[in-house]
Amino acid sequence: MRELRFDPIRNRWVIISTERARRPSDYTIAGVGAHTDGKSLAACPFCEGSEEKTPPEIFAIRSQGTKPNSPGWRVRVVPNKFPALQIEDDAIRYGTGIFDVVSGAGAHEVIIETPDHNEELGDLDTDWIKDVLFAYRQRIRDLFGDYRLRYVLIFKNHKAEAGASLTHTHSQLIATPMVPPVVKQELTACRENYRAKERCLICDLIKQEIDFGARIIHETRDYIIWSPFASSFPFETWILPKHHLHDYSMLSDNDLRELAPVLKLLLNSIKRLLNDPPYNFVLHTSPPRFKRPGQPQHWDSIESDFHWHIELIPRLTTIAGFEWGAGFFINPTPPEAAADYMREDITKLIEVRRVI
């Protein structure tokens, strides 16, 4: 069973996916995933030489002359072995009484960031990180061609406490037959601001924040690393492109080359400063603009009123009853204080690199 169900009371879709079917006895305590196989090098399906342990690859950046599903790759994308949604399913929409259902058409892919079991994303050199960012872009571009899909979300879970089921460094992609609730909220906020002011909300915000300074952690020619004014979590950090663009998949190779060292700096700073915490990051970009011939467009505009960005949270606090029951987050570290700590650390990181 893979289907999306609409919750009419909380006004949101939920994915019911029994691909990893669970009876009561299958659950261990919270925070410890059931799928932590592959911890050891020998069993790891993401290592070079173990390509046959994954479903066939969808995309790879590999040395000239090497064959798919064989060694010789830098970055490799494969379907998730336990997909929450599957590309083979049809997006059939139907009602059952007062409830609504969509069958679980979508995609669930794994972006293996390196063949080396012992490296983390932040350890890779900037050119390699650029290749990972390139793989993100290519997969989004490809999936934007599937008319059933309404969104493509790229995210990364680092460590088991943040939801990673395998230790070998990887990102994930889930494409869904509707725009996810949090993304829809952001798209709507940007849309409404644009309609009222003919300006991008996030462009306005970036200008104000650079002028103010206290929440800017780092600034390059093209990007800022920002401690959000209303951070939901301590040390939550966003990477924002200074130039307006709604769609990550439209970035050029040069844009990705500029982004790579910014992401590397952020990951290394989080690791140093917070003692290598579990973390998640997500890429928020605009939905696909393609539509089925004769069908209404998915997201009703030129779509360029959004501003793509990356949101990262180190997993430092427990999400308790108040957070999920109220939707209110309690953050014990003021974003300005977090920015001070991280700015200082990043300054040191850059100095160290210069010396070396």
Place this chain on the structure above:
Amino acid sequence: MRELRFDPIRNRWVIISTERARRPSDYTIAGVGAHTDGKSLAACPFCEGSEEKTPPEIFAIRSQGTKPNSPGWRVRVVPNKFPALQIEDDAIRYGTGIFDVVSGAGAHEVIIETPDHNEELGDLDTDWIKDVLFAYRQRIRDLFGDYRLRYVLIFKNHKAEAGASLTHTHSQLIATPMVPPVVKQELTACRENYRAKERCLICDLIKQEIDFGARIIHETRDYIIWSPFASSFPFETWILPKHHLHDYSMLSDNDLRELAPVLKLLLNSIKRLLNDPPYNFVLHTSPPRFKRPGQPQHWDSIESDFHWHIELIPRLTTIAGFEWGAGFFINPTPPEAAADYMREDITKLIEVRRVI
């Protein structure tokens, strides 16, 4: 610093509260709270005889003739020693550039459910649980008189993995100067349905679900225990009153007496079936109806279009990047299957009780 900040991109308020101020080195790994003092009996501030270790009590159910802040109580309510929001603060609303802030007026209280360190809420007899439910009602009634407050949320965190910082069984109350996002969503859904149909959304849902049956776990004269159609989490379970009422604080003593055994059954079933998991529950009820003289009403209606209920989630899965970045939850146990397991277990529980 205690203030609420509005996130204009995600359209939600966040509480920044440095009462438990945190530098980078203060954080341990996710899922392990920093405030796990009081694990041992001697250090526990919630035990009988340790009343001086908490701030002075706000409310208590105690034996005749015993004095406040002394032994002799069954249920005791005290201010949280590390409040996220504080009643002494003023609810001052102001803007800073494109951002909005409200200073952190509110309340953060602890409902100590029993003086016995080793009992859990589900272990208490139904009359005692009724007293806990009575304390909830009295605190909501009292705080509804404070014109600065827009909502009073009661919730319970069971075990550290669910956010409990002390093991001695207790619930919490947070009152906020605005309606929390998830609650607002539910209020809005019920409001819109009522405006369109002049019927309560949740009353409609209850009727349909009782007719259908597959997601009803247990039914008494006044309540159902329900496995929600679009459960966000495996074994998520709601207690819904069959008779329409928007406001928990309007329940009679008899209503609470009927609710107590239903809550006890649910807690014991979750404990047996899922190997005593961490859990959270929240009470969703309508906002206060009172207003400051001459001010517009907080929630613009007769407010009776909502339907109070309790939502419980066992904490069995990790909240990963996809969940917080997308707002999509992936639930690996179909609600109908969860209902089957729980229905069977509750039937056994009732049989056992009858035999004893």
